[in-house]
Amino acid sequence: MASSSSSSKTGLKKMLTLKSSDGDEFELEESIVIQCQTIKHMVEDGFSLIPLQNVDTKTLTKIIEYMKKHAEKTESNKEEIKNFNKEFVKGSFDDQFELVSAANYLHINGLMDLLCQSIADRINNKSVRAVREIFNISNDYTPDEEEKVRDEHKWAHEGGEFDESLD
Amino acid sequence: MVQQTNFSDLPEDLVMEIFSRLPVKCLLQFKCVSKNWYVLIENPIFIQKHRHNTNNPTSYFVHHYFLDTMKSGFTLFHHEQNQIVSKSHLYQDVLNTSTHLWEVLGPLNGLFLLYNDQEDVALWNPSTKEFNPLPISQPLNSPSFRLCSYKFGFGIDPSSGDYKVVWMRDYWDIYSEEWYSPTIISVYTLSTNSWRNFKEFNVSSRNMTKSSGNTYLNGFYYWRACQNDKIFAFDMSNDKIVEIQTPKSFIAKQGDLSLFNDFIAMYIYEPIIVGRETCIDIWLMEKEGYWVNKVRTGPFLNIKRSLGYGNNGEIFLEVVTWQLDIFDPCLKKNTVLGHQRNGYSLQAFAYKESLVSLKKGIHL
Numbered sequence: 001m002a003s004s005s006s007s008s009k010t011g012l013k014k015m016l017t018l019k020s021s022d023g024d025e026f027e028l029e030e031s032i033v034i035q036c037q038t039i040k041h042m043v044e045d046g047f048s049l050i051p052l053q054n055v056d057t058k059t060l061t062k063i064i065e066y067m068k069k070h071a072e073k074t075e076s077n078k079e080e081i082k083n084f085n086k087e088f089v090k091g092s093f094d095d096q097f098e099l100v101s102a103a104n105y106l107h108i109n110g111l112m113d114l115l116c117q118s119i120a121d122r123i124n125n126k127s128v129r130a131v132r133e134i135f136n137i138s139n140d141y142t143p144d145e146e147e148k149v150r151d152e153h154k155w156a157h158e159g160g161e162f163d164e165s166l167d
Numbered sequence: 168m169v170q171q172t173n174f175s176d177l178p179e180d181l182v183m184e185i186f187s188r189l190p191v192k193c194l195l196q197f198k199c200v201s202k203n204w205y206v207l208i209e210n211p212i213f214i215q216k217h218r219h220n221t222n223n224p225t226s227y228f229v230h231h232y233f234l235d236t237m238k239s240g241f242t243l244f245h246h247e248q249n250q251i252v253s254k255s256h257l258y259q260d261v262l263n264t265s266t267h268l269w270e271v272l273g274p275l276n277g278l279f280l281l282y283n284d285q286e287d288v289a290l291w292n293p294s295t296k297e298f299n300p301l302p303i304s305q306p307l308n309s310p311s312f313r314l315c316s317y318k319f320g321f322g323i324d325p326s327s328g329d330y331k332v333v334w335m336r337d338y339w340d341i342y343s344e345e346w347y348s349p350t351i352i353s354v355y356t357l358s359t360n361s362w363r364n365f366k367e368f369n370v371s372s373r374n375m376t377k378s379s380g381n382t383y384l385n386g387f388y389y390w391r392a393c394q395n396d397k398i399f400a401f402d403m404s405n406d407k408i409v410e411i412q413t414p415k416s417f418i419a420k421q422g423d424l425s426l427f428n429d430f431i432a433m434y435i436y437e438p439i440i441v442g443r444e445t446c447i448d449i450w451l452m453e454k455e456g457y458w459v460n461k462v463r464t465g466p467f468l469n470i471k472r473s474l475g476y477g478n479n480g481e482i483f484l485e486v487v488t489w490q491l492d493i494f495d496p497c498l499k500k501n502t503v504l505g506h507q508r509n510g511y512s513l514q515a516f517a518y519k520e521s522l523v524s525l526k527k528g529i530h531l
Contacts, residue, residue, distance in 0.1 A: 097174055104181050112184070117222065120188035128199045135174035137201050149199050155296055156195035 017049045018064070020057040025049075026064055032071040037107030055102045062088075062095075063102060066111055089118035092167075093134055127162035134166055175203075183213050187220040191294040191520045214522045218276060225477075227251075228293070228518040229491065230271050231510035239269045239513065241293070244504055251504060271514055272321050275381050277521020280321040280332060286314065288332065290357070290525050293518075299525040301332065304353050306364040312338040312347055318372040320388030321381075324403045330357040333388060333401050335372035346373075354406050357525065363406075370408045375399060378424045379475040379514050382431070389431055391424040398424060398431070398452075412456050425476035427451055427461070434476060441487055444468050449480065449496065464496040477517030485512060 014030040016039070034040040042050055052060065069084050089096065100115040123131060132139060141149065150157055174182075186194065186207065194217075198205045207213055217223060227244040244254045268281035268289055282288045288301040316337040324331050332355040338347040349366040356363070375390040382389040387400040395417035397410050413433065423434040430451040439445050444466035451461045467484065474483040474491065482494045483504070491504040491512055504515070 093174075097177060100181060100185075101177055104178070104184075116181075116185045117188055119185050124189055124193050128196060131197065131200050135200075137175065137204075139200075140202050141199070146199055149205060152198070153195040153295065156192045157199075162196075 015048075016043065018060065019049065019051045020055055020060040021053050022057040024057045024060075026060065028064065028067075029071075032064075032067050035067050035070060035108055035110070037109070039106065052106070054105050056098075059098050059102045062099060063106070063108070063111070067108070070110060085114055089114060093119070093122070122167075125160075125163050127164050130162075130164050130166055179207070182207065183210075183216055186213065187217045188222045191522055194522060195295060208522070209524070214524075218519065218521050218523070223519055226518045226520075227483075227493065227504055228274070228516040229474075229483075229504070229512055230514040230516075231507065231512050232269065233510045238267060240510070242505070243293070243518070251502065254505070269513075270319075270377075272319055272377070273381050274516055274518055274521075275321055275323070275330075275383050276523045277519060278321075278330070278523055278525070280319060282319060284314070284317075288319075288334070288355075290330070290332075292521060292523060292525060294520040295522065295524065297525045301355055302360060302362065304334070304355070304362040304364070306336075306351050306353060307338060307347075309340075311340050311342040313341055315339040315346075316371070316373045318375045318377060318390060320383070320390065320401050322383035322386070322388040322401075322403045324356075325386040326404045327358070331355060331403050333403075333406070334362075335367070335370075335375070337372050346371075352406070365406070367408065370399060370410075376424075379473075380425050380477075380516055382424050382426065384426060384429065384431055389424055391422055391433070394418055395420060395422040395433075395435075398433075411452070414450070414458050417450075423473060423476065426478050427476070427480050428478070432461070432476075432480075433458070434473070434482070439470060439472060441469065441471060445470055447473070447482065462496055464494065464499075467494070474512055474515040479517075481517060483515035491515065 015027055016030050016033050018026045018028060018033070018039070020026070030043060034043065039050055055063070066088060069081065073081055091099075096115060096119055100112065100119065103111040103115055123134070126134070131137070139146070189197075194208050198208050224245065229242045229244065230239060231242060232239045242254055244251050268283050268287055270282045271279055272282075273279040277292055277294055279291045279293070280288070281291055286303065286305065290299045290301065291297070314336055318335045320333040322331055322333075323329065334353040334355070336351045336353070338351070339345075340347045349368040350371045351364060352367050353362045353364045355361070374392050376393055378389075378391065386403050388403065389401075390399045392398060395413060397412050400409050400411055401407075402409065417433060417435055420435050421438055425432050425434060427449060430453065432452070433450045434447050435450060436445055436447045446463055446465035447467075448463050449461045450458045453459050462480075464482065469487045471485040471487050474485055476482055477493070480496045482496065484492045484494055486492050489507050491507065493502045493504055494500070495502070
């Protein structure tokens with residue numbers, strides 16, 4: 001992105017290095033990284049090289065992309081951010097799980113909220129069968145047990161079509 | 168080497184975070200996915216989290232009485248970005264009951280208490296469609312006694328997390344032609360599905376008024392005295408009633424008791440006369456017996472009556488053109504909720520979907 005904005009402060013920007021679980025290092029301005037609560041606390045404790053054992057390079061790249069974009073947030077580019085968010089959550093379910101668990105570990109509240117909502121929106125109205133497949137869950141009910149659970153709230157399984165697609 | 172993250176690898180609090188954004192119908196269906204999902208969706212901590220999720224939208228629930236069928240029913244209005252988007256109708260027939268329960272109290276955590284003057288009482292969760300008629304409670308059997316006054320309350324015992332229904336009954340003795348004293352108080356506990364009866368000599372249901380919305384707050388259920396000179400608080404942890412004074416200025420005015428941002432609130436106004444402007448003063452009880460005039464709303468012109476209050480100060484107003492409006496005192500804005508056709512609106516509630524189960528009855 002060409003227009004990387006900086007805070008109006010002049011002079012030296014404080015830089016931080018994030019290190020992924022694959023050993024790759026990313027240098028970033030502190031003002032961008034402090035969106036992440038976990039890192040913010042480490043910065044306050046004087047760290048400037050921050051190892052992130054639970055986040056791989058692929059995921060960290062995505063998260064940095066998110067933090068950079070959201071550091072540019074102003075009153076006037078709300079629409080742009082909205083579109084960015086929309087694109088950001090378009091990946092596969094597995095990518096989303098990877099991202100959401102990293103966002104959870106790093107305590108990036110905005111990103112957590114975005115991902116949890118997008119995963120929920122995507123699974124809402126999916127059929128039980130589709131959900132099992134997407135989440136790689138094996139059905140541990142016996143047919144009798146499943147029938148019993150279904151009977152507890154029969155109406156919830158009726159009315160309207162359920163989405164059988166896997167994306 | 169990086170291992171692929173699976174949904175089952177996500178920590179439970181994260182799964183709860185995602186699930187808490189799903190509607191009740193979807194979650195009830197997902198109980199069938201696996202035993203793990205079943206346990207999670209039934210987990211009281213999750214149920215509470217789901218209820219508190221800000222993405223769980225507030226809807227409006229209107230209780231109507233239909234003059235043609237002489238039955239009551241409910242209309243659910245959904246609310247999205249300040250637009251009333253869709254509505255669905257729920258008739259009492261969905262409750263599968265031959266007895267008609269036209270009095271409605273609540274909602275508390277998504278649950279309503281329904282009853283009538285035939286001593287039928289039930290709990291209802293419209294989101295899960297659970298409907299639970301309570302066992303019959305007739306503590307007095309003398310043929311000369313007629314039940315002539317009663318009030319209900321509905322809350323949670325904070326020490327056990329159990330739902331409780333309190334029922335105060337006053338009987339008229341047709342032989343002696345006087346009120347039977349004492350008042351009979353019956354307290355129902357959901358976990359045991361039973362009533363406990365006791366006598367009360369100092370407080371009578373005859374001096375209490377039914378509130379149009381939920382007036383349960385932090386372990387107490389509240390009623391307004393008919394004269395507005397005090398309110399009554401029923402302590403859900405020890406089944407005792409206390410009286411709390413109100414300012415003298417409430418007396419001789421119209422008053423409704425409700426909640427406002429987690430305070431007990433009195434909505435005080437002059438009797439409504441169509442064509443004359445009406446202002447509603449919202450008073451909050453900041454501490455026991457200590458009332459503060461928080462905000463004056465209005466003036467409203469052409470309102471007929473108020474049908475209820477939301478938890479954040481929304482006022483449901485019937486406008487003379489048979490229109491139902493919501494007034495938001497913070498935004499100072501009216502939203503049209505709808506027009507009644509063949510029905511008469513009795514009450515309106517702010518309502519949030521809830522997974523709270525009537526089988527378990529444990530709040531926390």
